[in-house]
Amino acid sequence: MLIIRPIRSSDFAALYHIAEESGHGFTSLPVNEELLRNKIARSEASFVKTIDKPFDEGYLMVLEDTDTQEVVGTCGLEAAVGMVDAFYHYRLGTEVYHSEQIDVRNEVETLTLCHDYTGSAELCTLFLGDKYRKNNNGRMLSRSRFLFLAQHSERFGETVIAEMRGESDAEGNSPFYTWLQQHFLGIDFVQADYLSGLGQKAFMAEMMPKNTVYVCMLPEAAQKVIGEVHTNTRPALNLLQAEGFRCRGYVDIFDGGPTVECNINDIRSVRESRLLTVKVGDMPASDSSFILSNTLLADYRATSAKLLVSDETDEVILSPELAAALMVATGDPIRVLAM
Template sequence: MLVMRPARMADLVEVQRLAADSPIGVTSLPDDSERLRDKISVSQASFAAEVSFNGEESYFFVLEEVATRRLVGCSAIVASAGYSEPFYSFRNETFVHASRELKIHNKIHVLSQCHDLTGNSLLTSFYVVPELVGGPWAELNSRARLLFMASHPERFADSVVTEIVGYSDEQGDSPFWDAIGRNFFDLNYAEAERICGLKSRTFLAELMPHYPIYVPLLPDAAQEAMGQVHPRAQVTFDILMREGFETDHYIDIFDGGPTLHAPVSSIRSIAQSRVAPVKLAALDSAQHAPHSRQYLVANAQLQEYRAVLLELDWVPGQPVSLSPEAAQALGVSDGASVRLVAV
């Protein structure tokens, strides 16, 4: 069984193993023990804090194989994007160039650097081992953090964003970075992202162009890369699009990857999740009834938050029948409440 839970300092070595295999561009998951140690420490403090509104908190989760204690994935939520430093994006805009005398009226696509998404909650640090990509466990790794948000709405903003890693080739070169960012820094894309992961994206972003960039003036390869998703990030992009996130309005300022956005009220795992009491079943077979289906199930705790993927024959409005094994994994007993949503 796989269980999502808050990261602990004892997970550091395993987390760094995951970070080392994450694709270029996931700067929120650097392959650096000190940065990861800080990330876990901040997360532990956030889970322990009494919070009444979204602030500087950051919540880091890991996906653990219970039998072996091996970590197979991780993900995180930043309560407020841009709380401690500016959160930069490129906004897709249209400028109109017109001449009444010449009867010319042109709409030109431009990119404008902005802080529009500052203050939104931010989904970050998604990674799942290759053998679990495309399956229901990737859903658990991504969507269970949304169930956490549903149980603790006071800790998060009314809207959520996430930056999806953009296109780069097998050599780690990004056409979008080469067309824009590389003109301001003598760095290739992989090195720029590595520095951002170890330090901060802000100090590089502040030196990027602050005037609108006319997209037709960019090389064809850079234009084609805008809004493209890195193949290894496709799984999280697809999951969140099914959750109701939207794209097209913003892209990442470094690699041109899409920035997804959704109001909390329209996110499927939040809007469609339900709270139900637990009824302990005597037999594990209760989870494999003829009409059963897969559900993401989570408790409503903070530091002891747990989420699992289960086959359940559950009727809305009725108690959820859990096996002793599932109840133990979730840390709940008979009569406790869980939040669940269909996969």
């Protein structure tokens, strides 16, 4: 059985392996032992923290194959970004130039450095091992976060964002970043991405262009990738768009990839998930697959299963094995979402 649960300190080796396997562009998991241990400790603290409002909590979860006790994937949520470290984006805009005298009107696209998403929640750190990329496992891992958001919405900012990986080649070179490197930053894309993942972002404030950037003055290769996603990221973007996420004109400052957003209560899976009451017994046959999770915090558990769910009743029957894996018993609430 595949179970999603909060990460714990004993998962360090597995998380380090995931960081190595994920490759270029996976900024949230740099290959750095100290940072990864700190991420785990921060997540453990967040899952037991009593809060009045979201601040800087991070909820990192892993996907465990209970048959082998192997960690095969991870997913995460940030409660409110930019509250401690600056959270930069470029905002796409338009400037209009018009002269009646010479009868000329031009619209020019611009990029402006901003912190507009400060305080927003973020979907992040989604990765699944190659041999488990089947049977809707990736969809389950990604969408399980919406059940967590639905159950614990008070712990997150009202706007939920996701940064989509932008265009880069096999060596991690980004056409958009090449321009930045040449004229401003002076370090390569992989190094800049790595420092950002470490939280060492002072160089951004010191070296990034502070004035409005006119897109038409960038090299053509850089212009073409603004707002475009990496080929490997297209399925993730499609899934989020189906949930109601849209790009509102914000792009990553390094690779130009789009950031998408949605109000937490407008996310389709948040709206459509249901709270049902557990009855432990013999599960009736069903062809309908669901993601299901308990309603706990520190002991959060989620998985997928074929369930018989009816609009006529708020009760759902789980097998003893499934109930035990989700840490629920007869009479407990459980949240379900159709796959």
